[in-house]
Structure formats: structure tokens, C-alpha cells
Amino acid sequence: MIALELKSISKHFGGVTALENVSFKLEQGKTLGLIGGNGSGKTTLLNVITKMISPNSGEVHFKGKRVDNLPAYKIARLGIGRIFQIGGIFNNMTLLENLFVATNSGNEEEAERILNEVGLVQKKNEKAATLSGGQQRLLEFGRVMIRNDELILLDEPFAGVSEGNCKKIEEVIGKLQKEGKTIILIEHDSKRIKRICNQLIELDEGKLAKKTNID
Amino acid sequence: MVFQQLVVNGIIAGSEYALLAIGLTLIFGILRIIHFAHGEVAMVGAYVAFVVSVSLGLPLPVGFVVAICFGALLGMAVNRFAFKPLRKQHVWIGLIAAIAVSILLQNIIALFFGNEIKTYNLGPVEKGMEMFGFIITKTQVLIIVVAVALMILTWFFIKKTKTGQQARAVADNRHLAESLGIDSEKVIASTFAFGSALAAAGGVLIAMETNLDPMMGLMPNIKAFAAVIVGGVGSVPGAILGSYFIGLTENIGIWYLPSGYKDAIAFFILIVFLLFRPQGILGKKKEGIEQ
Numbered sequence: 001m002i003a004l005e006l007k008s009i010s011k012h013f014g015g016v017t018a019l020e021n022v023s024f025k026l027e028q029g030k031t032l033g034l035i036g037g038n039g040s041g042k043t044t045l046l047n048v049i050t051k052m053i054s055p056n057s058g059e060v061h062f063k064g065k066r067v068d069n070l071p072a073y074k075i076a077r078l079g080i081g082r083i084f085q086i087g088g089i090f091n092n093m094t095l096l097e098n099l100f101v102a103t104n105s106g107n108e109e110e111a112e113r114i115l116n117e118v119g120l121v122q123k124k125n126e127k128a129a130t131l132s133g134g135q136q137r138l139l140e141f142g143r144v145m146i147r148n149d150e151l152i153l154l155d156e157p158f159a160g161v162s163e164g165n166c167k168k169i170e171e172v173i174g175k176l177q178k179e180g181k182t183i184i185l186i187e188h189d190s191k192r193i194k195r196i197c198n199q200l201i202e203l204d205e206g207k208l209a210k211k212t213n214i215d
Numbered sequence: 216m217v218f219q220q221l222v223v224n225g226i227i228a229g230s231e232y233a234l235l236a237i238g239l240t241l242i243f244g245i246l247r248i249i250h251f252a253h254g255e256v257a258m259v260g261a262y263v264a265f266v267v268s269v270s271l272g273l274p275l276p277v278g279f280v281v282a283i284c285f286g287a288l289l290g291m292a293v294n295r296f297a298f299k300p301l302r303k304q305h306v307w308i309g310l311i312a313a314i315a316v317s318i319l320l321q322n323i324i325a326l327f328f329g330n331e332i333k334t335y336n337l338g339p340v341e342k343g344m345e346m347f348g349f350i351i352t353k354t355q356v357l358i359i360v361v362a363v364a365l366m367i368l369t370w371f372f373i374k375k376t377k378t379g380q381q382a383r384a385v386a387d388n389r390h391l392a393e394s395l396g397i398d399s400e401k402v403i404a405s406t407f408a409f410g411s412a413l414a415a416a417g418g419v420l421i422a423m424e425t426n427l428d429p430m431m432g433l434m435p436n437i438k439a440f441a442a443v444i445v446g447g448v449g450s451v452p453g454a455i456l457g458s459y460f461i462g463l464t465e466n467i468g469i470w471y472l473p474s475g476y477k478d479a480i481a482f483f484i485l486i487v488f489l490l491f492r493p494q495g496i497l498g499k500k501k502e503g504i505e506q
Contacts (some may be wrong), residue, residue, distance in 0.1 A: 006441075038414060050394055052390055052394065071398075072390075072393040072394060072395070073393045073395075073396050073397055073398045073399070074396075076393065076394050076396035081395075082394050085390065088391060090383070090384050090387045090388060090391070091387060092387055093380075093384070096381075097380060098312070099378065101383075101384045101392075101397070102394065102395040102396070104377075112459075122237075147395070149395075
């Protein structure tokens with residue numbers, strides 16, 4: 001089953017082309033690595049999928065349903081979660097509040113179990129701003145776990161993170177893969193991306209330059 | 216004796232300002248606009264209670280509840296018709312819209328009720344209770360009790376309700392909140408409703424203590440704005456703290472200065488904070504307006 005399909009997505013910022021005619025399909029349960037130099041359009045592509053920006057042309061389909069005509073919050077409610085390069089947590093909320101605000105569940109046991117899985121349960125009542133960069137990413141992973149998102153978009157989750165937390169993040173991604181989640185990962189470390197992903201797409205100046213199967 | 220009385224007067228004034236300041240800071244936190252028509256929402260609330268209690272002859276507590284409900288609806292209407300269409304414009308455009316709404320509401324009330332002063336007909340002038348060296352009327356005790364109860368309700372709304380939690384999320388990072396499935400427009404409408412309901416409650420309490428006229432919301436709103444700056448923009452505890460700080464200093468200040476300087480004291484404090492501690496008492500330097 002196709003989880004995500006992009007049809008001829010183009011996005012321009014003024015005279016600058018961020019994405020041009022990008023199309024691909026991603027099967028459910030697969031992990032796609034998105035690579036390319038700075039400014040190649042990787043984050044813009046995630047922004048288009050989540051409707052943080054609207055494409056100039058093209059369509060986004062999630063599980064067979066066209067979604068690019070929906071507002072961002074409705075797309076998120078379909079089960080598309082995201083981990084941001086920066087600013088992905090609510091600094092003034094506790095860890096538990098960061099989880100609860102993303103879901104209708106107020107089940108504290110469930111939230112604590114998830115925080116335990118990402119190694120943050122000891123800090124559950126602390127403000128998220130007190131966490132290190134790596135811990136903040138792990139909290140974001142906790143959020144996609146409690147939301148039970150089906151498609152998870154990871155924007156450089158290892159960037160600026162300590163070795164220990166990188167291992168933990170890889171472990172969590174492995175767990176999500178075992179649960180059958182569909183994942184798109186932006187990452188610069190080629191060894192890591194080959195270790196984690198089934199497919200690779202290389203973007204070059206907004207164009208899909210290369211598509212490779214790793215399996 | 217005089218000092219204790221001024222402290223009590225300051226607490227009463229602070230309680231009234233706080234009900235307006237909470238709404239101002241909630242709306243600023245979420246939209247980064249100064250809602251200059253907030254005082255007029257309070258004024259309209261006071262007139263709604265006047266219609267219910269004086270024109271219709273129902274008890275004032277009924278008028279108080281109707282005013283709160285009407286305030287919530289009015290707040291949502293102001294958001295929907297004045298602010299939402301301008302959401303993508305510069306914040307200054309929102310500020311101008313707020314001033315326009317303020318003038319519009321003053322004139323609508325003046326058109327229907329006239330510019331002359333009105334009162335709630337609370338009966339003969341109350342004799343105050345004397346205790347601990349000060350005098351306080353039952354109405355003033357009621358103002359403090361109701362204001363504190365509404366502040367506790369605000370804490371419950373922000374900390375314990377889903378909408379309150381989502382409002383904090385939208386105020387912190389609107390794009391992130393939307394990417395988690397939060398309908399930010401719905402949250403903004405709810406925040407306007409809640410903040411405006413508090414303002415309407417504040418308007419009724421102010422009118423119980425003084426009188427009603429179409430301009431009655433202007434000065435309390437400016438004081439509430441000063442309280443928001445003094446306490447720390449975007450912080451509800453800061454808004455409450457700032458309100459009592461302004462209420463107390465302007466009342467204690469007239470122990471030393473002629474009473475005509477009362478308003479000037481509040482503005483002097485505002486200027487001092489803007490110059491030397493713009494983040495306010497509880498605000499952090501890199502947050503707030505710059506965010």
C-alpha cells in the first residue's frame with residue numbers, strides 16, 4: 001500500500017526555485033532517506049507535506065487521499081507527525097504537558113511509559129526548556145509515539161546531538177520501524193542513513209536527482 | 216489608619232485591573248497584538264448588566280452572569296470580524312483595528328444609552344465595615360472575592376483544561392501547535408472568549424464601585440496595559456502581580472502626592488519599567504515581543 005505520494009510538486013520563493021516537479025511514492029512501513037546539499041529543498045519538501053507552506057503546483061496524497069488542500073492541523077490529525085530541526089518543543093511546558101497537548105489522551109500511565117522508552121521519565125515534571133538538544137529530540141519522538149502517527153517526518157534528528165542520545169534516537173527509530181511506521185529521514189551521515197533507510201532520494205537544487213533502493 | 220485604607224483601596228483597584236490585564240496578556244501572548252478595545256468590552260459588559268438589572272429589574276448577579284456570557288460572544292465577534300481578516304498584516308494594522316473597535320463600541324453605547332452617567336441602583340450609600348484600621352464596604356469585599364475567584368478559575372483554565380493547554384501551545388509556537396493537530400483559529404477564538412468574559416466581569420465590578428459611562432473602560436484598560444508591562448508581557452501571574460503593583464503604588468502614592476496625580480503615578484511606573492526593565496517583573500529578557 002502506498003502511504004505517501006507526491007505528484008509534480010513545485011515551490012518557488014520569489015525568483016528562487018526550492019522544489020521543481022518532484023514526484024515519488026513511498027510504501028507503507030518503508031523508511032526513505034532524503035539527502036542533498038544545503039538549500040536543495042529537503043526541509044521545504046517536509047514543509048509542503050505538512051502544509052507549513054503551500055506548493056505552487058502539484059499534489060500530496062496520504063493513504064490515497066489528497067491532502068494538500070487541507071489546513072496543517074487537519075493533515076496532522078490524519079497521522080502525520082514531524083520532528084523539527086529546531087524549535088520542536090514547547091519550552092514553557094513540562095515534558096508530560098508536551099505529550100498531552102499533542103493528543104486527546106490524558107492517560108498519565110501511557111505518557112510515563114513512553115517517556116520511559118525515550119529515557120526521560122525522571123524529568124517528566126520539568127520544563128522542556130531544561131532539556132539538552134538531544135533530549136528535546138527524544139521528547140519529540142515521545143510525542144509522535146503518543147500520537148501514534150503513521151507517517152513520521154524526521155528533519156535532521158541527529159544534528160548537534162551527543163553520541164549517547166544519537167544511539168537512543170536510532171534505537172527509537174528502529175522501534176518505530178518494527179511497528180510498521182512509514183518514515184522520511186533527512187540526514188547527512190551516509191553510513192547512518194544507509195543503516196536506517198530502505199530507500200534514498202537525492203535532491204539537487206529542488207529537483208529529484210537520484211532514487212536508490214537500499215534493500 | 217490612612218495607610219491601611221490606601222492599601223485596601225490599592226487591593227480593590229488591583230483586583231479590577233487584574234481582570235482586564237489577564238485577558239490583555241492572554242490575547243497578546245497568542246496574537247502579539249495589544250487589544251486596545253478590551254476596556255470597551257469591559258464597558259459593554261457593565262452596560263449589559265445594567266440592562267438586565269435596572270431596565271429589566273432582575274437581580275444584579277443575573278446581570279453579572281449575562282454580562283460574562285455577552286462579553287465572551289463580543290470577544291469572539293471582535294476577533295472574527297476585526298482581527299482575523301487582518302491576521303497576516305503587520306501587527307500595527309491589528310493595533311489600529313483595535314482602536315477602531317474601541318471607538319465603535321464607545322459610540323454604539325453612547326447612541327443607545329447616552330453619554331450621561333448611570334448607576335446600578337445598589338440602594339442607599341453603604342456604611343463601611345471598620346476593621347484593622349480601615350473601612351471597607353460589602354461591595355468592595357465582593358469585588359475582591361469575585362476577582363480572586365475568577366483568577367483561580369483562570370489558573371484552572373490555563374493549567375488544567377485542554378483548551379488552556381492548547382492556548383499555551385499556540386502562544387509558544389503556533390506553527391508547531393498546528394503541526395500537532397491543534398486548530399489555532401479555534402484556540403484563538405476561545406482565548407478571546409475567555410479573556411473578554413473576564414473583562415466583562417471586571418467591567419461590572421468597576422461599575423459597582425464607581426458608575427457607568429461610555430468612556431469608563433478607557434482608563435482601567437490603560438492601567439491594565441501598564442500592569443501587563445510591569446508584570447511581564449505574556450505572563451498571567453505577571454499580569455496579576457502587575458495589577459496589584461499598579462493598584463497599590465498609585466493608591467499609596469497619593470499619601471505623598473495630591474490625589475490628582477494618581478493616574479500619573481501608574482504611567483510613571485510604566486515608563487520606568489519600559490526604560491529599565493522592559494521584560495517586566497516576571498518576564499525573561501529574550502521572550503515576549505521579540506519572539
